[in-house]
Amino acid sequence: MYRLLLFLIMSSSGLIFGQSDKIQLRFKWDDKTIELQKQYPTEQSENTVVFTKIQLYVSLRSPGGDPGVFYLVDLSEKESTQLPFERVFEKQILQLGVDSSLHQKGVFEGALDPINGMYWAWQSGYINLKLEGYFLDKENRKEFAYHIGGYKFPYATNSVLEINPDDQEIEFALNAVILGQNKTHIMSPGKEAYSFFQTFLESTEIH
């Protein structure tokens, strides 16, 4: 009876079958977690940056497993920054962006429905990452908009990261990504979008 009770307690706490939990995605500017419409200082002392839109397609799956469900992480909907995460005893794969094989299959429901505004109409393909906002310098406002997509080799903008079961957060340091750009707008697939995406990947920290 004691053993049965212990078993029930351990299984409900996830110690036997693994915990169903969440992993937090954060977009950071320096050491601060970004919130939309808030100002953050840049390296130029009188400049600040404001983000008006941050959206990213991600999915989670076990290594070698079938493609997981895609989620649209949208900073305007805070719950979407927490992904369901099974803390089982193996690594999981976090995929950033929609891969080529999925692109070839057309349209999907749910997060991948083009109704969400993350699909290019003029040249087929998902927009994997949207970063929009502006720099503010006293009274001057300089807009930026990075719509990063593309699924064709060699400029495919999707990648995978390994997540350990005890990882709690995935952070993207956007100051390193944005401040390094010499263009304020990237709105189509190709070399520049690919380069931007690589910088975005390099900004990722998992812990």
Next chain:
Amino acid sequence: MKVVLIIGILLGFVVLKSQDFPPHFPKPLYDFEANPMDSATIKLGRYLFYDPVLSSDSTVSCASCHSPYNAFAHTDHKLSHGINDSIGTRNAPALFNLAWNKSFMWDGAIHHLDVQALSPMTSPIEMNENLAHVVEKLKKQPRYQKAFSAAYPYQEITGAKVLFALSQFQLSLVSANSKYDEVQLGKTTFTSQEETGYQLFKKHCASCHVEPLFTNQIFRNNGLSMDPRLMDSGRFMVTKNEKDLFAFKVPSLRNLSYTFPYMHDGRFLSLREVINHYTQLDGEETYLSPELKKGVNLQENEKVDLLAFLLTLNDKAFVFNKKHQFPTFFFFQTKE
């Protein structure tokens, strides 16, 4: 098969399968498993195709540029026009046999039929709308609530379903009942003039206009000079590859009597002009496709024979099929 048909009729619908397509056609490229055809969804797609609700001011529908009486091409203008009489840079292509398409649009910018409708829907010079707003409008209309419910029982109206339904209607537009098709199926024979024209076609045209779809669907520069007012560099705009400069998708030659004007910018009003264009090429035009470099030499009587053959590719039954036409009953229902 009989059991499936009987059950289907009893349930009030008929399921179309890819095996229903013409026997002399290759296997379709469209993945029907991802979007299985059924009559309720085809009907829904037909309603949407003819409904200007897809445009921001409810004046432009798909059928505004893709007329059923013209094999779903646009014939009253060289360049298709959209919302607020905005003029585009190309003539809308005919719509038929889309299940066999590898890509869509004159420059192949769209890689899947299910996403093609997004392009005209969101273009500021065509329908100037967005999918989210279209869905919002549709949800408010009882006749669409009913039509979506028939196609997708107990499911919410979504953007994806709008696109799936439009695809299904367009996939139902199969043109394979021309005289040429009947000859291929052994049901009739060409006249001697048509047969002569057929041989000329095979010698001069078939390297790009491959039977039975009459297109190889690749992008070719056929020697047309660029219209400086339009600055349309064709496939190059997608690939940025210099070899694709002024290359456009090889169109099908089916239903030519119904789909004038011809070429991506509608510059030729008659087939005679088209044939003369090819016979007047000197093979030295910049970026000219390799198939045309040796020239197309046709005597005047041969041009007539070639035309006679091309007319055998017209499919009158397709063009006048009432199942493809404006669904009057849907749009003129009694009060809702």
